[in-house]
Amino acid sequence: MLDGSIGTAVDQKDTSMKSTFAPRANPTRSENTMNEPLKPLDIPELRKSARQHMEEGAVTAGYSADRGQVIAMLNDALATELVCVLRYRRHHFMASGIHSHATAAEFLVHSNEEQGHADQLAERIVQLGGEPDFSPDSLTKRSHAEYVEGTTLTQMIRENLVAERIAIDSYRHAIESVGADDPTTRRLLESILAVEEEHADELADLLTQVPAPSN
Numbered sequence: 001m002l003d004g005s006i007g008t009a010v011d012q013k014d015t016s017m018k019s020t021f022a023p024r025a026n027p028t029r030s031e032n033t034m035n036e037p038l039k040p041l042d043i044p045e046l047r048k049s050a051r052q053h054m055e056e057g058a059v060t061a062g063y064s065a066d067r068g069q070v071i072a073m074l075n076d077a078l079a080t081e082l083v084c085v086l087r088y089r090r091h092h093f094m095a096s097g098i099h100s101h102a103t104a105a106e107f108l109v110h111s112n113e114e115q116g117h118a119d120q121l122a123e124r125i126v127q128l129g130g131e132p133d134f135s136p137d138s139l140t141k142r143s144h145a146e147y148v149e150g151t152t153l154t155q156m157i158r159e160n161l162v163a164e165r166i167a168i169d170s171y172r173h174a175i176e177s178v179g180a181d182d183p184t185t186r187r188l189l190e191s192i193l194a195v196e197e198e199h200a201d202e203l204a205d206l207l208t209q210v211p212a213p214s215n
Helices: 006-011 043-050 067-094 100-127 153-178 183-209
Strands: none
Touching: 067 100, 067 153, 067 183, 100 153, 100 183, 153 183
């Protein structure tokens, strides 16, 4: 999906929770041919190919990514989003104190947006012929972000900010890994990344508005 410190939370992040993809050492086929003139489209072959393996739906012969790796990566992202939904939801209901009303409302907005991301990821997994993994037994193990409850409003904001920063780098890595081989998945990940960056900025602003608890 600590002790309330961003640095500590990142340092203690389980090193086993790494993205399914390894960084690409070589450019993709699309990157190699980017500056080459496009070959004329073979319409008869295109029509013939479209009639083969029709049970695969949107996954055509032109799909060049490793589908298994993409589905595994999307399922890790799905687990991360679901853990964030649950953490934000708990913080929405548990937030208390003089500054809690606006912050609790922001937690709820973020929770709903993370749920929307989860739905989008699950839909893409199905489009690629996979199965979205909603199993609660392995949810926190597969999630890149941690589920930390927090006891004060400041701790809740910090833990959500840590989780957003983890998600940001996870999505950046996934986008780089997908490259140009799966433009639909890449655009989805880029759209989610943009929202996660907004969340991080909003939480950083909240952190400056909520005074730290006195000792």
